[in-house]
Amino acid sequence: MRLKSLILGAALPAILGALALTAPAAAQSLTAITGGRVLTGTSVIENGTVVIQNGRVVSVGTGPAPSGARVIDARGKTVTPGFVAVDSGLGGSEIGSVRGSDDLSNSANSISASFDVSYGLDPWSFTLPVARLGGVTRAVVTPSHAGGGGGAHAHDDSDFAGVGHAGLQSPGLFAGQAAIIDLGQGGEILVQPRVAMVAPFGEAGAGIAGGARGAQFVQFKETLAEVRLYARNRAAYDRAALRDLSLSRADLEALIPVVEGRMPLIVTVRRAADIRQVLRLAREEGVKIILDGAEEGWLVAEEIAAARVPVLLDVTNNLPSNLEMRAARMQNAAVLDAAGVVIAIKGAEGSTHRAREQRYNAGNAVSHGLPYAAAIRAITVNPARIFGMDGRFGELRPGAAADVVVWSGDPLEPLSLAEAVYIDGEEQPMTSRQFLLRDRYARPGTLPPAYSR
């Protein structure tokens, strides 16, 4: 097998075939994707027709394409909504170890809860096209913290505890606020800023508070009390007539929607005992929470379900990477789903560079007991619903954003490829910096590769 022959032979038709399905077209034009196996997010339609126009889904059904519509032949293909990444760093971190390119974490103790990732997002990030080629079209970009990412890459943050500069928490209990983006090429990617607050619990949260879990819970409750005090006495605060508070004004403001139950709090927590405590804390404080991680969640699945608390899962965590996830199992997703918990499945390693592995993770959840339909929900409608975007994206239904992916086969299979991706009805270029590198070296010329594009 020679590289040159593959370039001149089957390669280009194979690549271009997918693109040739669709001539470039404005998002406004009436388009029908016909004949495919349509996974709407909540149901399956064989030989379905998905009609889109003006960036939205017009209809999903089995009828013929409307007259005048541009027809995309998806016979033999699978059609899905674009996948929704959660706990993601897409657009907020370019190269993991290059600190200046990472806008997902902040260590200033006057800006913790108020840290807003939405200002640092880069629509030109080279992470976006790579994820898009994996079928990801929306992401909940979430501030990172020392307790994120799963046990295998856990950081030691234990020397940061206590009260720091200006009497403020150092670092704060809160990592900041998440934003929702779309992955559309060339446009404004911000869909909605400040959709959720983030706070680590368990070992990482305890480390912030001084080392012990009991300290963190006390500090957390005290902090929420301060926020309520501040909210009732803003005028006094501005006159400096209120007692000293442990958060900056910006952080106090940012937490008001949290204490009022309007903004969900993403709680990173792993141990079953900690999950139980966090559920109680949320109930007592009237805070709406989303569990993140929850590796031991299956042990308390009924309690999570009863509290109607959704969970963001890294389904591949099945090892006792640290002492707070000794009960980690691949079957966690299956057990939680069976108990009625709304789950979303993450991509790999912070859903940034490896966000595209979200679909494989969903497939692995299936091979470990999660029903296929539930796995599809966990990467489409569920993440949208968890973040208050029900019906706006993550599902093929009338009125939703026309985020559509045409797959060569079952989207959860590594051997399947995304052949066409639409975001808000716009057809996306099927390339990436990685593909450019690939093509440069897969097609050697007489001049050095630097001369090829």
Added chain:
Amino acid sequence: MRSYRLTGASLAVLSALALGACATTGSTAGDSSSGAAAPKPREALAPGLDVAANPDPYPSTYAALPRENMAIVGATVLTGAGQKIDNGVVVVTDGRITAVGGAQTPVPAGHRVVDARGRFVTPGVIDTHSHLGVYPSPGVTGMSDGNEATSPNTAQVWAEHSLWPQDPGFNTARAGGVTTLQILPGSANLFGGRGVTVRNVPSITMQGMKFPGAPYGLKMACGENPSRVYGGRNSSPATGMGNMAGYRAAFIAAREYKARWDKWREDGQGSPPTRNLQLETLTGVLDGSILVQNHCYRADEMAMMMDLATEFGFRITAFHHAIEAYKLAPQLARAGICADMWTGWWGFKMEALDAIEANAAIVDAQPNSCAVIHSDDAQLTQRLNQEAAAALAAGRRIGMDIPEERAIAWITLNPARSLGIADQTGSLETGKRADVVIWSANPFSVYARADQVFIDGSLTFDRANPAYQPVSDFELGQPGFGIAAANVDQGAR
């Protein structure tokens, strides 16, 4: 075997091979020096002062688990050696593959017949880059034993001396079909130390896992890690050029050390050289008995390492994390160097920026190539078949016609070559160790699970039978212990 020059650490390997052979053929190691120039008689050195007197001081005690002769019938067999056999038969006798063929292949009388109709059979998966046992779960204080990050040259340390056999990750890897692993030191140092190749069997001791006769590997590291770790301490190396200077100084010293021992063995004159474990390992690289396993991301750095090897007269066996191997694929193939790669990992640091999913496919397309998919990760090692599938898909995306029977070699035969054990395992070929996985479905499917995993013909994991789902000592009595999740026992998690 008898024609080797027997100097220095090469004795270690020959002796180990002989010991390995002992277990099955009863031959003795007593004549293993017959090809060398007869040394002049002299008194033996005190114990431990002459590597030749005890070249294998921490010998394997591996013994296969109980086993029976069998024939696996009816499956689609991917042999690892390039064949795909529908409705195939794999005959295992005394722990070895004794026949592989189509449905007509005779099953010897007395062999148990394993019905694998509708399923797939492959060689056991081999992971060339693992830190199981040395960076075990739980990754807590007291258990982080993978990087002797105290000096840029720690060629004297051996990963096997850090290996904790109770790491639960060995069990989950086995449930993913992994039958052989190379456990390596980390990449903080230019010379991280010796790796060890193990059979993935539950064992109380490291020695009980050690692959009999497998050559040692020497972990070397290029690039960002050594210069970051030591530059951050305001010591050398702080740069790429400091890295190169460090390798060169070490091999100059190793050449001199080797010459001193060679001379002393030759003429027996004067005092023997003082044994130096660091230089002894490098001497093993120089005489070819220890295989260089070189963490090296960038193409330009690989090219310099290849020149370094020429400068000092040694071979590089494999580049690990070879992110940019696709930029140098013809050169790697010509030099006979394996490229051990990921498919999906990229962008976590500068030297990982140019990773592409089609890396393995492009490397593999060269004549005489050696493309390997590896993990470096306790999670990924459980799904190397899927990592290979994603690489296969990336190759097919650019029109490369790669059959599955070829791609399966990326996680079986090629990694065996990368570890110098391809004569022992890595493919379903007559005479090899019966390291076999029966998959529930095509292993390139995300839904495929390893149903049964055999090592040397012994059943070591059975997804349907809790009696063959080992759990480590660490796992006993921990949260969740003994509770089935979604009707699945802990051992098949």
